[in-house]
Amino acid sequence: MIKEMLKKGFEVEQEEQAKEEAKKVGNLRGGSCGAYFNGMTVGTCPRVTLLRKLGFQKGIDQTTDMIFEAGRANEEYLFRLFKKSPDVLFVANDYPMIDNDTFDATWSGRTDFYVRRKDGTEFVVESKCMVSQWPLFKLVKEDKPKLIAVLQLANYMNSLKMTEGYVIYSHYFIAEKGFKEKRVRYTPKIYEWKVDISGDTITYISESGVVTDTHIKLEHLKDYYDLIEQAEADKLLPDPPAWQAFQSYDGCGYCDFSKQCEEYDSGAIDYNEFMKEIELECK
Numbered sequence: 001m002i003k004e005m006l007k008k009g010f011e012v013e014q015e016e017q018a019k020e021e022a023k024k025v026g027n028l029r030g031g032s033c034g035a036y037f038n039g040m041t042v043g044t045c046p047r048v049t050l051l052r053k054l055g056f057q058k059g060i061d062q063t064t065d066m067i068f069e070a071g072r073a074n075e076e077y078l079f080r081l082f083k084k085s086p087d088v089l090f091v092a093n094d095y096p097m098i099d100n101d102t103f104d105a106t107w108s109g110r111t112d113f114y115v116r117r118k119d120g121t122e123f124v125v126e127s128k129c130m131v132s133q134w135p136l137f138k139l140v141k142e143d144k145p146k147l148i149a150v151l152q153l154a155n156y157m158n159s160l161k162m163t164e165g166y167v168i169y170s171h172y173f174i175a176e177k178g179f180k181e182k183r184v185r186y187t188p189k190i191y192e193w194k195v196d197i198s199g200d201t202i203t204y205i206s207e208s209g210v211v212t213d214t215h216i217k218l219e220h221l222k223d224y225y226d227l228i229e230q231a232e233a234d235k236l237l238p239d240p241p242a243w244q245a246f247q248s249y250d251g252c253g254y255c256d257f258s259k260q261c262e263e264y265d266s267g268a269i270d271y272n273e274f275m276k277e278i279e280l281e282c283k
């Protein structure tokens with residue numbers, strides 16, 4: 001069976017990726033970032049960020065991997081077009097970086113694209129690929145990228161001392177919404193927002209010119225990483241993020257670690273027991 005052969009290939013790939021991940025244990029990640037302000041966090045759940053730092057991450061199945069593959073294919077497509085664009089002198093995909101001086105915390109990450117134009121100006125890009133129609137409808141209606149994508153890009157821009165950056169979303173499928181004559185058709189498209197970190201707070205502007213102020217400062221990104229380091233030192237888990245204040249769904253409901261978090265929050269287990277249970281969960 002061909003599918004069986006491919007499944008074995010997937011398993012080998014997973015083993016290779018696990019070895020790569022193991023090299024990063026102990027590092028905070030640029031991709032797992034967030035902001036801490038007014039006593040709450042937004043962005044990646046700080047517990048998930050702490051667990052990633054400690055090397056705990058649940059493996060994925062082949063279905064999830066196929067969804068992720070759409071994102072990788074999207075990056076390859078954009079990379080090819082950047083390389084061929086007559087405006088571009090140089091482009092790097094998955095530009096690696098280790099930041100250990102912008103903030104006190106050391107973290108490693110990769111910007112999706114680092115681009116230098118022929119006129120010498122430079123910018124970075126965080127790209128996302130939409131694989132289902134519901135996020136697409138939400139994105140078009142609100143004309144906003146996910147906050148985590150903006151924070152991630154702001155983190156990279158700040159670290160690279162870059163003043164220009166973009167979050168772009170792509171989708172490659174056709175979606176339809178509505179009934180009969182009111183039907184709206186969404187064809188494959190790229191959406192972009194320009195992110196600005198030069199002001200007091202992080203803002204972004206849509207293609208239609210709408211400016212959104214996140215009310216988040218760069219120092220709040222640093223405070224988030226500090227919170228993780230402190231939680232690890234104190235052996236106390238940080239609180240879950242303020243899901244309801246910043247998105248329409250409760251992220252804990254989709255998390256692999258919700259059972260362990262419920263036990264911890266109810267006082268049934270302490271930090272060390274929580275970590276032991278997570279280790280078992282991730283095996």
Ligand code: SF4
Nearest residue numbers: 045240252255258261
């Ligand atoms: S269940 Fe919620 S609080 Fe716990 S790790 Fe997952 S997202 Fe974070």
